[in-house]
Amino acid sequence: MPLSAYVILSGVLFAIGALGVLARKNPLIMFMSIELMLNAVNLSFMAFAHFLDSVQGWIFVFLTLTVAAAEVVVGLAIIVSIFRSRTNIDVDELNSLKG
Amino acid sequence: MLNLTPYILLAPLVGFVVLGLLGRVMPRAAISLVGCGVVLVGFALALADLLSMLGTPSDARASDITLWTWITAGSFHVQFGLLFDPLSAVMLMVVTGVGFLIHVYSIGYMEDDPGYWRFFCFLNFFIFAMALLVAADNFLFLLVGWACVGLASFLLIGFWYTRPSAVAAARKAFVVNVIGDFGLLIAIFLLVGVYQGALDYGTILGVQGGSAPDPTALAPSGVLLAIALLLFVAAAAKSAQLPLHVWLPDAMEGPTPVSALIHAATMVTAGVYLVARAHVLFEAAPTSLVVIAVAAGASAFMAATIACVNNDIKRILAYSTISQIAYMFMGEAAGGFSSGIFHLVTHAFFKALLFMCAGAVIHALGGEQDIRKMGGLRERLSGVFWLFVVSGLALAAIFPFAGFWSKDAILGAVLQRATASGAAGWYVLYAVGLLTAGLTGFYIFRLILVTFFGQYRGAPVAGHGAAHGATIGEPLAGLHQPGMALMAPMWVLGALSLVGGVVDLPGSQWLNDFLVTAAPSATELSSGLVWGSMIAGLICALVGIGVAWSRYARGQSPATDDVPASALVVFLRRRWLIDDLYDVVVVRPVLAFSRALRLGVEDDTLDAGSRGLGDAFGSLSAGLRGFQTGFLRNYTLTLFLGAVVILVYFIAVSQ
Numbered sequence: 001m002p003l004s005a006y007v008i009l010s011g012v013l014f015a016i017g018a019l020g021v022l023a024r025k026n027p028l029i030m031f032m033s034i035e036l037m038l039n040a041v042n043l044s045f046m047a048f049a050h051f052l053d054s055v056q057g058w059i060f061v062f063l064t065l066t067v068a069a070a071e072v073v074v075g076l077a078i079i080v081s082i083f084r085s086r087t088n089i090d091v092d093e094l095n096s097l098k099g
Numbered sequence: 100m101l102n103l104t105p106y107i108l109l110a111p112l113v114g115f116v117v118l119g120l121l122g123r124v125m126p127r128a129a130i131s132l133v134g135c136g137v138v139l140v141g142f143a144l145a146l147a148d149l150l151s152m153l154g155t156p157s158d159a160r161a162s163d164i165t166l167w168t169w170i171t172a173g174s175f176h177v178q179f180g181l182l183f184d185p186l187s188a189v190m191l192m193v194v195t196g197v198g199f200l201i202h203v204y205s206i207g208y209m210e211d212d213p214g215y216w217r218f219f220c221f222l223n224f225f226i227f228a229m230a231l232l233v234a235a236d237n238f239l240f241l242l243v244g245w246a247c248v249g250l251a252s253f254l255l256i257g258f259w260y261t262r263p264s265a266v267a268a269a270r271k272a273f274v275v276n277v278i279g280d281f282g283l284l285i286a287i288f289l290l291v292g293v294y295q296g297a298l299d300y301g302t303i304l305g306v307q308g309g310s311a312p313d314p315t316a317l318a319p320s321g322v323l324l325a326i327a328l329l330l331f332v333a334a335a336a337k338s339a340q341l342p343l344h345v346w347l348p349d350a351m352e353g354p355t356p357v358s359a360l361i362h363a364a365t366m367v368t369a370g371v372y373l374v375a376r377a378h379v380l381f382e383a384a385p386t387s388l389v390v391i392a393v394a395a396g397a398s399a400f401m402a403a404t405i406a407c408v409n410n411d412i413k414r415i416l417a418y419s420t421i422s423q424i425a426y427m428f429m430g431e432a433a434g435g436f437s438s439g440i441f442h443l444v445t446h447a448f449f450k451a452l453l454f455m456c457a458g459a460v461i462h463a464l465g466g467e468q469d470i471r472k473m474g475g476l477r478e479r480l481s482g483v484f485w486l487f488v489v490s491g492l493a494l495a496a497i498f499p500f501a502g503f504w505s506k507d508a509i510l511g512a513v514l515q516r517a518t519a520s521g522a523a524g525w526y527v528l529y530a531v532g533l534l535t536a537g538l539t540g541f542y543i544f545r546l547i548l549v550t551f552f553g554q555y556r557g558a559p560v561a562g563h564g565a566a567h568g569a570t571i572g573e574p575l576a577g578l579h580q581p582g583m584a585l586m587a588p589m590w591v592l593g594a595l596s597l598v599g600g601v602v603d604l605p606g607s608q609w610l611n612d613f614l615v616t617a618a619p620s621a622t623e624l625s626s627g628l629v630w631g632s633m634i635a636g637l638i639c640a641l642v643g644i645g646v647a648w649s650r651y652a653r654g655q656s657p658a659t660d661d662v663p664a665s666a667l668v669v670f671l672r673r674r675w676l677i678d679d680l681y682d683v684v685v686v687r688p689v690l691a692f693s694r695a696l697r698l699g700v701e702d703d704t705l706d707a708g709s710r711g712l713g714d715a716f717g718s719l720s721a722g723l724r725g726f727q728t729g730f731l732r733n734y735t736l737t738l739f740l741g742a743v744v745i746l747v748y749f750i751a752v753s754q
Contacts (some may be wrong), residue, residue: 021735
């Protein structure tokens with residue numbers, strides 16, 4: 001398969017993820033969308049690494065996976081603690097920092 | 100020679116600190132004991148010093164103790180040192196001695212006051228400040244004492260700080276005194292220049308046996324005149340001489356012991372002391388002595404005339420003080436520095452007593468100060484009456500009371516100067532002195548006759564407890580008889596007013612000889628003139644008393660303010676319009692200027708500017724606040740849009 005196929009797939013996945021972050025009100029779904037965006041980027045890293053025969057892309061993928069794991073840990077902890085204090089995790093209701 | 104001067108200063112300072120820190124929780128007896136005790140200790144030490152000095156040859160009677168070095172900067176050295184010489188010995192005796200009697204008097208006078216401990220605390224501080232002023236051995240510490248005395252007077256005049264008039268009087272005294280401090284400070288700057296950084300009396304005035312360098316050889320006459328005049332500005336402010344006398348009558352708002360202490364016995368004498376101490380500098384600029392003579396003559400006459408029409412028992416004495424201090428300056432201006440100090444000493448005795456008598460009357464009548472509401476107190480307060488007469492005779496300079504000898508020493512010195520120089524001005528000054536002597540006799544006996552003779556004219560005196568019911572039949576039944584604490588110091592001062600003149604009788608001139616190294620009298624009085632002058636002064640005083648007797652012998656009340664009075668009387672009642680003049684020339688322009696600054700500069704410019712800056716940032720942030728919607732998806736969208744913009748930019752750049 002040509003490189004362009006990978007890049008197009010990666011772009012489509014990224015757009016779907018971005019739309020999910022913007023459109024959904026449930027923070028769990030938003031997290032899944034963010035994971036989708038991250039993995040779209042990972043896909044393009046892998047594709048470029050393969051086609052350019054470079055190891056740098058691989059290294060970046062590992063880095064991204066680590067960051068994504070850490071981000072999920074922190075994010076889920078925040079969501080749980082919000083749920084405990086408010087019994088509601090609709091992001092539109094979380095507006096106490098309104099100016 | 101014994102020199103305990105540091106301990107004389109330390110004693111009242113200890114009292115001040117102890118009372119200031121612990122006075123609130125100390126019982127009254129302990130406060131009285133500490134307050135009076137420390138001053139008595141100071142007096143005992145001063146007396147021991149003086150006795151030791153008398154046993155020393157007259158050319159070795161100056162002892163300078165340097166406690167520590169205060170400032171060293173290049174050639175400029177200031178040491179904290181205390182000088183004990185005949186002049187400071189006399190001053191310390193007066194300050195601690197009369198001060199102690201006034202402390203004892205205060206025990207009785209202030210017995211019901213809730214601020215008892217505060218009062219004694221301030222009194223002790225005042226004694227300390229005055230002792231520092233007279234004992235300092237250089238001009239810088241003279242200034243320190245000078246300023247501390249001003250502060251002490253501010254605290255004591257405004258002692259009853261809930262009265263607006265007392266607060267205003269305290270502020271007035273402070274402002275006028277600071278004018279004097281300023282004059283002294285500038286004079287010190289000039290002295291530093293002239294004497295290459297030295298400020299100690301030893302170098303400038305040569306008080307320690309060594310002779311002073313001739314100032315005229317060190318500086319041009321203009322500088323010397325400026326120094327002398329600035330020193331006199333300081334002296335005039337502290338000693339309430341024209342035109343800086345306005346604070347003293349208002350200062351009668353303080354409790355009467357304060358009036359006795361500050362405004363009769365000690366504080367106002369600081370200027371007289373300064374002129375005597377620095378007489379070398381004044382003699383080096385003879386014009387300054389003429390200025391002093393004019394100011395003193397005018398002050399003596401003006402204050403005496405105002406005292407003739409005033410109806411407030413304490414204010415009459417206040418104007419009398421101005422007049423008597425002016426006598427001291429007259430003597431000093433004529434070169435009789437020791438005669439000025441002599442009058443200072445006797446005046447401290449009889450004026451303190453006069454204030455104490457006035458205080459006893461005020462105390463007895465429950466706070467009444469208007470002599471028109473008194474009268475007929477002779478039988479009820481016979482002790483106070485006789486002491487009042489003794490001190491009044493001393494003030495009026497009647498033979499053989501203390502004031503007679505000292506006032507005539509001054510008049511003699513002025514006459515001597517007049518005959519020596521032949522200038523008409525000195526004869527005029529002498530005539531003013533004689534005239535004022537007559538006025539003095541008049542106003543003090545007007546005060547005594549109106550207060551003690553005739554019928555009682557005031558409202559019934561509210562008495563303590565059971566006596567209260569008796570006031571219906573007898574208006575004076577509730578009179579508060581002065582207790583021992585009031586009367587004992589008065590008897591002592593009465594005795595001193597009677598015999599205080601013995602220290603410097605013509606012929607013996609003991610005080611004159613004692614002071615010769617520190618404050619000499621330039622003029623040798625020839626006996627014929629002195630005796631003639633004495634008789635002239637005595638006749639003037641007797642005439643004054645006679646006029647008072649003819650007008651008030653039956654205790655007639657002086658005319659009230661609403662009865663139409665001649666223009667002269669109105670002029671005198673308005674205090675020669677000097678307060679009005681200050682109001683028009685100084686107070687109103689300053690207030691108008693301040694108001695213009697407040698409205699024009701403060702409000703419209705500075706405040707408007709800072710307010711405008713604040714408002715600008717306020718509206719800016721109000722606009723920016725709109726971005727903080729609180730919706731997470733709005734932020735996310737902004738984030739993505741930003742990313743898109745950056746992406747588009749890079750794509751655009753790369754092509």
